[in-house]
Every structure is written in C-alpha cells, then in structure tokens.
Amino acid sequence: MNRIEPSELLLSQSVPASVLSSLDVAVLKHRGDMAFELVGETPEWLPRIWPAVKHTGRLYPAKDFLYLEHFIDDALEHWNHAESKWLSSGPWTEVDADGTDWVLEAVALTVNKTQLLLIKFPTTDHSTVRGLLQEGRNQGLEYSRLLKEVNKREVLLHCIVHDLSTPLASIKGSLTLLDEDNHVAPDGTELLQIGLNQVGKMQELIREILSTFARDVEPLLPHVVPASEAPSLLTCVSEVANVMKPVADIERVSMLVETDDVDSTETRVVADSPRLERVIFNLVENAIRHSPEQSEIRLKVEDRGGSVWTGIADQGPGVEADVMPRLFQKFGRGNQHSGKQGLGLYFCRITVEGWGGNIGYEPQKEGGSLFWFELPKPSVAMA
Amino acid sequence: MVRKKICLLGTSAVGKTSLVNRFVNNAFSEKYLTTVGVRISKKTIQIDSNRVEMLIWDLNGEDRFQKLSTSYLRGASGIFMVADGSRADTLESAKLIYRRVSGDVGKLAVCLLLNKADLQEDWEISDDDLANLKSEGWKIFLTSAKTGTGVEEAFETLASMLVPNE
Numbered sequence: 001m002n003r004i005e006p007s008e009l010l011l012s013q014s015v016p017a018s019v020l021s022s023l024d025v026a027v028l029k030h031r032g033d034m035a036f037e038l039v040g041e042t043p044e045w046l047p048r049i050w051p052a053v054k055h056t057g058r059l060y061p062a063k064d065f066l067y068l069e070h071f072i073d074d075a076l077e078h079w080n081h082a083e084s085k086w087l088s089s090g091p092w093t094e095v096d097a098d099g100t101d102w103v104l105e106a107v108a109l110t111v112n113k114t115q116l117l118l119i120k121f122p123t124t125d126h127s128t129v130r131g132l133l134q135e136g137r138n139q140g141l142e143y144s145r146l147l148k149e150v151n152k153r154e155v156l157l158h159c160i161v162h163d164l165s166t167p168l169a170s171i172k173g174s175l176t177l178l179d180e181d182n183h184v185a186p187d188g189t190e191l192l193q194i195g196l197n198q199v200g201k202m203q204e205l206i207r208e209i210l211s212t213f214a215r216d217v218e219p220l221l222p223h224v225v226p227a228s229e230a231p232s233l234l235t236c237v238s239e240v241a242n243v244m245k246p247v248a249d250i251e252r253v254s255m256l257v258e259t260d261d262v263d264s265t266e267t268r269v270v271a272d273s274p275r276l277e278r279v280i281f282n283l284v285e286n287a288i289r290h291s292p293e294q295s296e297i298r299l300k301v302e303d304r305g306g307s308v309w310t311g312i313a314d315q316g317p318g319v320e321a322d323v324m325p326r327l328f329q330k331f332g333r334g335n336q337h338s339g340k341q342g343l344g345l346y347f348c349r350i351t352v353e354g355w356g357g358n359i360g361y362e363p364q365k366e367g368g369s370l371f372w373f374e375l376p377k378p379s380v381a382m383a
Numbered sequence: 384m385v386r387k388k389i390c391l392l393g394t395s396a397v398g399k400t401s402l403v404n405r406f407v408n409n410a411f412s413e414k415y416l417t418t419v420g421v422r423i424s425k426k427t428i429q430i431d432s433n434r435v436e437m438l439i440w441d442l443n444g445e446d447r448f449q450k451l452s453t454s455y456l457r458g459a460s461g462i463f464m465v466a467d468g469s470r471a472d473t474l475e476s477a478k479l480i481y482r483r484v485s486g487d488v489g490k491l492a493v494c495l496l497l498n499k500a501d502l503q504e505d506w507e508i509s510d511d512d513l514a515n516l517k518s519e520g521w522k523i524f525l526t527s528a529k530t531g532t533g534v535e536e537a538f539e540t541l542a543s544m545l546v547p548n549e
C-alpha cells in the first residue's frame with residue numbers, strides 16, 4: 001500500500017495532521033480513472049460502512065456507494081473547472097451490514113491541484129436540521145392524527161346529541177298535548193309539570209353541549225355499503241312515513257307518499273339504510289315541525305335515470321331568505337335557536353354529500369318549503 | 384443480470400422507507416425515523432428468465448419542510464409514488480410530485496402505492512376514489528409495510544415492467 005502521509009500532502013499547506021484526525025473525516029485522493037487512495041488515518045467508523053478499506057489501497061467509491069455514482073461525475077467536472085470552491089453531494093443514508101443507518105456527506109475539493117474527496121458526517125448544521133425536520137414531521141403526523149380523532153368525536157357527539165334530542169322533542173310534544181287538552185286529572189298536572197320542566201332542562205343541556213362544541217371542523221365521510229346491499233330509497237321513504245305517522249297525527253298534519261309507479265328496485269342508491277332513514281327522518285320531522293295544522297306534507301320519489309330524487313314538501317311558512325344560504329351549515333340557524341334544527345340539516349348534507357349526492361332547498365311557488373336530495377344509483381357510482 | 388434503478392417518491396411519513404425495509408429485509412418498525420437525503424438498497428429478484436438487480440432509491444419525503452431534488456432521479460427506470468391511505472391529503476401530494484417530476488424525467492414506468500392498508504379503521508380512500516385513479520391511468524397497489532400485504536407483488540410488477548417481455 002502506498003499510502004500518502006498527511007505530512008506530505010497537508011502539512012505543506014500548513015494543516016496539521018492532528019486537525020485532520022480530529023475532524024473525523026475520510027480524506028481520499030483521486031489517482032485518476034475514478035480510483036482513490038485514503039490519505040492519513042482511517043477514521044474508526046469507515047470500515048463499518050466501507051469494508052473495502054480493510055482490504056485494498058485502491059478504492060472505488062463510485063462503485064461501492066451507489067449514491068456517489070453520479071456525484072463523482074459531477075466532482076470530476078468540478079475538479080477540472082472550479083478551482084476554489086468545494087462541491088457537496090448533499091446528505092445520504094448508508095446502511096451497514098448490521099442494518100444501522102449512517103447519514104453521510106461527500107465533498108469534492110481541490111487543494112493545490114490535488115483532487116480530494118472527503119467522506120464525513122454532515123456538519124452539526126445538518127444534524128440540527130435533521131433534528132428539526134424529524135420534529136416537524138412528527139408533529140405534522142401527530143397533528144393529523146389528532147385532527148382525525150377530534151373530527152370523529154365531534155361527529156359522534158353530534159349524532160348522539162341529535163339522537164337524544166329527537167325523542168325528547170316528541171316527549172315534550174306529547175306532554176304538552178296532555179297538558180293543554182286537560183287529559184290529566186288535577187292531581188296529575190303537578191307530575192306533568194315536573195316532567196315538562198325536566199324535559200326543558202334537558203333541552204337546555206343539549207343546547208349547551210352543542211354550543212360548547214360548535215367548532216368548524218370537516219366531518220368524516222359516511223360509510224358506503226356494497227352495491228348488492230344498496231338500500232331502496234322508496235322503501236326507506238315509505239318506512240319513515242309509517243314511523244312518523246303518529247307524530248304527524250298529533251300535529252294534525254297529513255302525510256302523502258307519491259311514488260309515480262316507480263319500482264322499489266329501481267330506486268336503489270349509494271347509501272346505508274340506517275343513515276339514509278335518519279336523513280329522511282330529519283327532513284320529515286323538520287317538515288312536520290314547520291307545518292300548520294290541517295296542512296299536508298307530500299313525499300315524492302322519482303327515478304331520474306342515473307340517480308334517484310326525493311322531495312319533501314310542506315305547506316309551512318317557508319325558510320326566510322337570510323337564513324337560506326346557511327341552511328345546511330352546522331348550526332345554520334344560529335346558536336340562539338335550538339341547535340337541533342341546524343344540526344339536523346347539517347347532518348343530512350354531510351351524509352348525502354358523502355355518498356356523492358346533492359341536497360337542496362327550494363321555496364315552492366304556492367308557499368311552503370321543498371327540501372330535496374338526490375343520490376346516485378350504485379351501478380353509476382361504480383362506473 | 385440487468386440492473387434497474389427505481390425510486391420511491393411521496394410526501395413524508397407515508398412509509399417509503401418501511402416499504403423498502405419490508406421488501407429487502409422482511410422487517411418493519413413502528414418507530415418513525417425520517418430519511419435524510421437518499422437511502423439506497425439493493426435486491427435481486429427473478430422475473431421469468433431474467434435476474435434483475437433492483438437498486439432502490441428511497442428519497443426523502445417532500446413536504447413543506449423540504450423539497451425533492453429531481454437530480455436523484457437520474458438514470459431511474461421506474462418509480463413508485465407512495466401515499467398513506469389513512470391520510471387522503473398524501474395522495475394529493477403524491478399526484479402533485481408526480482406531475483412535477485414527470486415533466487423533468489419524462490415517461491417512466493410508474494405504480495401508485497396506497498400504503499398502510501392495515502389501517503382499515505382510518506382508511507380515507509373510497510372505492511370511488513380508486514375507480515377515479517384507475518381511470519386516470521394509475522396502476523395501483525394497496526400495500527402494508529406492516530403486514531407485508533401487496534409489497535412483494537408491487538415490486539415484482541414494477542420490475543417486470545422494466546425488463547423486456549419474452
């Protein structure tokens with residue numbers, strides 16, 4: 001081995017050998033034809049990542065480090081043209097035989113016409129950067145995990161609260177009817193009042209929960225069942241109409257399902273039936289709530305080729321113009337009202353849109369509201 | 384034997400390094416160690432009558448902290464675009480990165496890996512999204528570096544796209 005002593009090469013440029021070894025850098029001198037020789041002491045770590053240094057004095061870094069294949073082309077160019085400055089390969093990660101990662105950097109430079117290649121650990125600057133990068137990325141991951149968790153909980157919370165508030169509204173309605181129509185013997189009215197008070201308290205509580213957690217975060221997408229289990233929109237509408245009939249009766253509102261001879265198998269849509277029923281339920285309940293006595297609610301299902309359309313029309317006062325743009329937003333009707341209304345429509349929108357459908361509101365010419373939504377048929381959605 | 388350079392690209396923490404570790408060492412770690420610069424591994428596989436030495440360049444993730452230098456792609460024959468199926472935004476990043484690099488390096492064999500397929504609960508890519516991606520011409524694999532699902536198949540498919548058919 002004809003290893004060059006550092007004194008030969010570097011002391012002449014007044015760089016003491018001790019400086020070189022304290023820098024812990026592998027210094028390679030280019031002998032031409034991509035062959036290199038180690039100069040001075042072999043850093044202790046070098047054989048671990050470069051076993052060839054144990055066996056030979058002629059080293060071919062471009063062969064042994066795939067990463068340097070291109071860099072040495074660039075280095076040649078640099079040695080031939082740029083005299084003064086150095087050229088860095090940028091950091092790369094080398095894996096040793098034990099599977100340990102080593103972050104390294106190569107630097108090409110010329111010292112008194114000698115072409116040198118240094119292999120070293122990136123400077124502290126680099127390791128600081130690396131630490132910051134790792135930190136930033138960890139936090140980024142953590143952030144998206146938390147965001148997801150928060151979204152999940154929020155949607156879950158909304159659904160729970162919503163599910164609580166719907167039966168509560170009918171309990172309140174029933175108790176109020178009992179109260180007004182003097183169905184109850186005088187000694188029962190006190191109990192009835194207690195019941196009504198408690199219902200009121202619970203509604204207050206729900207309102208509080210909703211206003212506390214009313215944050216503007218995007219919800220999760222609803223889940224979609226396989227095409228073979230796609231529910232029929234017509235069947236769901238009829239189902240909900242049946243279930244809601246007693247409530248409509250209490251409010252003295254009649255309900256009519258218009259089907260125009262559509263076939264229930266023709267109205268299968270991308271959805272899952274419990275949630276689809278909840279969407280229809282919300283819209284029907286909304287319609288009942290806004291219907292005057294002796295009026296009529298019409299439910300309509302139409303096959304529109306690639307999709308199925310459903311409308312729920314009431315003869316109520318309709319939605320005020322200033323509310324319309326916020327109708328389907330979370331708490332669209334503002335926190336001063338019962339959170340329930342806004343939430344119901346919000347739930348309908350995120351669910352319907354999650355299935356790839358549309359939802360909307362139109363005032364009717366003859367007065368009253370028309371809420372509609374349209375869902376794709378499974379065959380079309382899969383195409 | 385033929386040598387082929389392939390690159391893994393995608394935003395950070397989608398599992399590029401983990402996929403390589405699964406394929407090359409059949410190992411997996413939950414710990415996240417972000418890759419600095421490039422990490423190169425080798426593995427030789429048999430495709431029909433060809434032995435293919437795959438030089439696998441695992442590049443640092445491109446994100447708001449760090450850009451990807453397309454010079455790393457020099458000499459590459461194939462690329463994997465990698466996204467994390469439990470974070471839909473990483474799919475958008477993958478598409479963006481691909482659009483940019485394909486301008487620089489021209490047409491290469493490319494497959495899209497939707498990784499972390501074991502995270503069923505958190506999966507954010509719907510069947511519709513998949514169908515859309517397919518119609519955009521992507522060759523897609525659902526992979527999990529954690530369980531190994533789809534990993535070998537993906538690497539072998541990409542390799543077979545790089546050697547001439549007989």
Ligand SMILES: Nc1nc2c(ncn2[C@@H]2O[C@H](COP(=O)(O)OP(=O)(O)OP(=O)(O)O)[C@@H](O)[C@H]2O)c(=O)[nH]1
Nearest residue numbers: 395396397398399400401413418444499527528529
């Ligand atoms: N559950 C699960 N976790 C995975 C999977 N693949 C990777 N991970 C985890 O995701 C995190 C990031 O994985 P890496 O392989 O380091 O990601 P990378 O894309 O190389 O990241 P950068 O080098 O920063 O660009 C690690 O904590 C891995 O354990 C997988 O298939 N399933």
Ligand SMILES: [Mg+2]
Nearest residue numbers: 399400417418
């Ligand atoms: Mg990595």
